[in-house]
Amino acid sequence: NAGVTQTPKFQVLKTGQSMTLQCAQDMNHEYMSWYRQDPGMGLRLIHYSVGAGITDQGEVPNGYNVSRSTTEDFPLRLLSAAPSQTSVYFCASSYRGEAGANVLTFGAGSRLTVL
């Protein structure tokens, strides 16, 4: 299994441009989510999905759109990039751990800079 794959690893945008961060997993996990992490800070939940066709907002959803048409893919769209969206973005999927609750598996991250 490749696990959780994020593309691109690095991206530079100009203010107002749009782009999509891709996330794919090959573990047949129903749950997927997107987090952002600003320098020296913890992770903040943007959006999550509990299965194909089902998405919901996290802590900081404004400025981001998501959709989940397949179990494998969960893209994150920035409609009009702003400098405040400069961050590292992590995608995660989850499985049921041995103890009984969900365990998150993270991708390597996508570093986005908005000028």
Added chain:
Amino acid sequence: LAKTTQPISMDSYEGQEVNITCSHNNIATNDYITWYQQFPSQGPRFIIQGYKTKVTNEVASLFIPADRKSSTLSLPRVSLSDTAVYYCLVGGKWTYKYIFGTGTRLKVLA
């Protein structure tokens, strides 16, 4: 969702045992406690998960008292490579909105 509180940072020396405590006063009956480790420029990775008493795996132990209002991650004989940020999360089987706190920044000194 149960809110968690951890120390912001800790320093330790190589070879020592490190204990990081997480407070979760409003943990629900069905909630589990999960710990993650994050190195710079990487996504967090799972360390250990438990519901009550003690859980041990090849890298850490997790101690959960009877009232479950706190938990302690124990790292035996740390090395420089254990320098990282450690997060505790609380949630049940059907929790999907996982909120990370600020975590504990552990620095291991030679």
